[in-house]
Amino acid sequence: MFLDLNVPYPSHGGDLAELKKTVSLLRELGYQGVAYNFMASGKEAANKTNPIKILDLSELGGHGGVKNSASDLPSVLSASRTTAKEFQQLSRLTVILEDISANYQLTVNNPNVASYDLIAVQPTNEKLFLAACSSLEIDIISLDMGSRLPFYIKQPMVNLALQRGLFFEISYGGAIRDASARRHLIRNAASLIRATKGKNVIITSEAQKDLELRGPYDVINLASIFSLNQALAKNSISANCRAVLYRSATRRQTNRGVLSVEPSANLAESNKWKEGILDDTDEGEDAMDET
Amino acid sequence: MKWGKRCVGCLRESEPGGTLAWAATCERPTLPRKEDLEIFGMVRLKNRYLLFNLHFDPSTPPSVDTAINGGTINNSLKDSLELNFGDYGIGIASFTVKYYSPHTQTGIIRCARESYQMLWAALSFITKIRNRPCIFCVVHLGGTIKSVQQVALKRDREALEMMVKKGVLDVTMVDALVKKAHEDIMALEI
Known part of the structure; x- marks a missing residue:
């Protein structure tokens, strides 16, 4: 199951026709999911509501109606119940971090931030990179690999992020657009892979046009140029992407990654007996109180 | 010995x-x-065979473009190799375009086994052929021509039927094209 976790969402009322073409090509190439990315800088992220609307793929190609996003999304934890044929659409927020002293409010308690499926940050200097690796409540660390990075990717920082189960992103779209970005991307990706030893890396497209996409196996081969071996490269567009989804689900839907609470009305028929046990214990306690 | x-x-x-x-x-x-x-x-000498599919911009009307053939693909792949891997790339990654059909937009490239990843990457970095935006998508990688032939034949009819559905080809042409493609593909040697 191949996923592409970064397709830029046209902000400021851009047209969705281009996005639809991109998504239909993604499906043709054999991907089974996409995350629409909304880039925000600084404070904008915390105060702006989620602009991403999930596309109606049943009428793809025509002028399909548009449904509203988050509530229609299948829960990631229940993803195994949906059929494999379904094309998954997710929303993602990427916040560009520029100021160490600012509070970006990237917590689940902020309803604007919580409405996205995935949260990524793009640190612009070393201090912010350290903050992202060590403390921020996020899923993905994305670096602007199309230009020269202003700092070295150091192994101790990366190890912190790996321990917390964060993922690093490499986007190949820029490399296909122009040659100088390609040079920077190859160098930056190679240094990232050196620091992470190829673990916890995801490869995404960041394709602004549909023809900047590449097929999943072509991407796996491209990763060999970034000195990633074939097995790790395959994980980076399949298994690791799924791991990101599970991580974000535990971040959003559980309390400190330990406990999640669901109303008992949602119990499956085969588990209804659990309700009965709860009632019994309640009664038992009441009886104890009386005696 | x-x-x-x-x-x-x-x-x-x-x-x-x-x-x-x-x-x-x-x-x-x-x-x-x-x-x-x-x-x-x-x-x-050991080889790798890449079976590729060419995707054109879906907004332009689909058509059979006979201006694109094995030779043009050969040239643009060579340019891409030189751009991305320099003289060393061209020298080490020897390849030939064995087959290309403009009707189904599939083709077969043979290259040396040691350098197929470099060649494949160069193929991925191609963005246009004869000023037509396109994507190369490798659908099969084989060690012998035979395995690639089999996959190519299997995909051939599906691709032609797809073209009929899109209204590019006439139904009556399909059988003749399938037969011709079959002969062309099976005629390939090493």
């Missing part, structure tokens, strides 16, 4: 201590046959 014990050409014992692969009195000083080489434990 060591060099010098037997002649590669005539397979006769050569003079003791001889270091040449060819006996001095060889009656068949031609190139050795493949089978003969295998007796000597020599490894034959």
Whole structure:
């Protein structure tokens, strides 16, 4: 199951026709999911509501109606119940971090931030990179690999992020657009892979046009140029992407990654007996109180 | 078996201590046959075959573009190799475009096994052919021409039927095209 976790969402009322073409090509190439990315800088992220609307793929190609996003999304934890044929659409927020002293409010308690499926940050200097690796409540660390990075990717920082189960992103779209970005991307990706030893890396497209996409196996081969071996490269567009989804689900839907609470009305028929046990214990306690 | 014990050409014992692969009195000083080489434990040249599909911009109306053929693909792949991997890339990644069908937009490229990843990457970095934006998508990677032929034949009819559905080809042409593609693909050697 191949996923592409970064397709830029046209902000400021851009047209969705281009996005639809991109998504239909993604499906043709054999991907089974996409995350629409909304880039925000600084404070904008915390105060702006989620602009991403999930596309109606049943009428793809025509002028399909548009449904509203988050509530229609299948829960990631229940993803195994949906059929494999379904094309998954997710929303993602990427916040560009520029100021160490600012509070970006990237917590689940902020309803604007919580409405996205995935949260990524793009640190612009070393201090912010350290903050992202060590403390921020996020899923993905994305670096602007199309230009020269202003700092070295150091192994101790990366190890912190790996321990917390964060993922690093490499986007190949820029490399296909122009040659100088390609040079920077190859160098930056190679240094990232050196620091992470190829673990916890995801490869995404960041394709602004549909023809900047590449097929999943072509991407796996491209990763060999970034000195990633074939097995790790395959994980980076399949298994690791799924791991990101599970991580974000535990971040959003559980309390400190330990406990999640669901109303008992949602119990499956085969588990209804659990309700009965709860009632019994309640009664038992009441009886104890009386005696 | 060591060099010098037997002649590669005539397979006769050569003079003791001889270091040449060819006996001095060889009656068949031609190139050795493949089978003969295998007796000597020599490894034959190994290849990789890439079966690719060409995707064009879906907004332009689909059509059969005969201006794009094996030669044009060869040239643009060479340009891409030079741009991305320099003279070294062109030198080390030898390849030939064995087959390309403008009707189904599929083709087969043969290249040396050691450098197929470099060639494949160069293929991925191509963005246009003859100023038409396109994507190369590799659908099968094989070690022998036979495995690639089989996949190519399997995909061929599906691709042609797809073109009929899009209204590019006429139904009556399909059978003739399938037959021709079948002959062309099966005629490929090494």
